[in-house]
Amino acid sequence: MRKTEPRLQRKLLAWLLGPLLVLLVLDTAAAYWVSQRFANLAYDRALHEIAREIVLHVHQQDGQPRLQLSDAAADILLMDAQDRLFYRVDAADGTLLGGDATIRKAASPGTDPRFYEDEFHGEPVRMIAARMPIGETAGGPLVTVQVAETLNKRSRLAFEMVANVVLPQLLLIVMATLVVWFGVSRGLEPLQRLRRAVAGRSHLDLSPIDTHDVPGEVRPLVDEVNELMARLGKTFDFQNRFVADAAHQLKTPVSGLKAQIELALRENDPERVRHSLAQLYISADRLSRLVRQLLSLARNEPGALDTVQLQPLDLHAFALEVSMDWVPHAIKRNIDLGFEGVEHPLTIAADQDRLRELINNLIDNAIRYSQEGGRVTVRTSREADGQCKLAISDDGRSIPVEERARIFERFHRLLGTQEDGSGLGLAIVSEIATLHGARISLEEDIDGVGNTFSVFFQPSEDERATVSGLKAAV
Ligand SMILES: Nc1ncnc2c1ncn2[C@@H]1O[C@H](COP(=O)(O)OP(=O)(O)OP(=O)(O)O)[C@@H](O)[C@H]1O
Ligand SMILES: [Mg+2]
Structure with missing residues (x-):
């Protein structure tokens, strides 16, 4: 060292x-x-x-x-x-x-x-x-x-005269050296103690370093290190919780799969084996979706900001394109999937893959939690303050006001939710919005029933210039 x-x-x-x-x-x-x-x-x-x-x-x-x-x-x-x-x-x-x-x-x-x-x-x-x-x-x-x-x-x-003058001075310098050496050693002793305290720590100990006898000059450095350790501590807690949650969430479907396989192995009737395999396929599909959601959650953590590639993108055209992919699924559930939007481009800075994931999760929820024959509408518009808004509305069961903040937490699902899901979709939506500097709000739909999830994006720099130009012209 x-x-x-x-x-x-x-x-x-x-x-x-x-x-x-x-x-x-x-x-x-x-x-x-x-x-x-x-x-x-x-x-x-x-x-x-x-x-x-x-x-x-x-x-x-x-x-x-x-x-x-x-x-x-x-x-x-x-x-x-x-x-x-x-x-x-x-x-x-x-x-x-x-x-x-x-x-x-x-x-x-x-x-x-x-x-x-x-x-x-x-x-x-x-x-x-x-x-x-x-x-x-x-x-x-x-x-x-x-x-x-x-x-x-x-x-x-x-x-002799030189010796008489110089020798006492030499002696003085030797004494000064000793005094300075001793003084500096004493002065630096708190730093040595600090070094020993840090060196003697376990790698799991992220508690703050005691600053009470740290010299004033070093105090800001130690404060910064303490703050860093506090942040690291939070990240560790977060990751530990995530791993524990993920393991817990995976345990149930994997046990389910095992039980189903055991059952299928005991069957002799080819028709029943076939049925069991079909069930197994559905379970495996659910499991693979859960794993995808977990990976996505890890990929979009706040620390992932470095990997985000923001590029100018027309929110209107992109939301329309993504919505079109959902039409067959909506038809299957007999849901009327509509799109309303302004004609001119709404340019925002976005990471295309992540934005697709955000829209997919919101449309998936809207279709999944609406009754058959329901109505889901995707809207894009510009707010009065220039922000670009993406809203996805359904006419299903309204989420109670007291639950509106909690459903964005990981693994949180509303009591009595029958449909498949692991409670990660909205957590991913929230992370992606944060990476884009966007804000999310949840209200009932315009007619007071169902839900509207709205995401507000800042317009890109070019768009802002155009908008202010337009406003000036008006
Ligand atoms: N549009 C909606 N209408 C009614 N309830 C909803 C709607 N969107 C979300 N919810 C409720 O919020 C919960 C959390 O949604 P979220 O998307 O985070 O997880 P999920 O859909 O349960 O699972 P998945 O990880 O597969 O998306 C849902 O379980 C559901 O109870
Ligand atoms: Mg979901």
């Missing part, structure tokens, strides 16, 4: 620590630069002193400056525990008066001492170069003194 918490935790840490580390690097660079400046300030002064000291050993002899510094005196002067020092002294005309000739000559030194970085025998050195008067008198002849010093103590001082 993919864990979300460590990823979030790592992300937060990366966002907090990344910039902190960049700051630390910048800070170290700045500290190093400043430290070097201070180290130079401190040690350059000493270098200047040595240069002055060396000049004190330059004297005038025969009008020429001479450096009188013994090696031993020079060693003492240039002695240092950590660095090596070198010097050279040049007369104003450029002649070397003493010291190390391999020191690179400074370019045009001034009377103010100049400090700079240079190289001596491949090693970096700090150099002072200055022109100074000999004999400690300001007006004396000038000589150029250069003193070079290796960088050991300067580097060490700079390093």
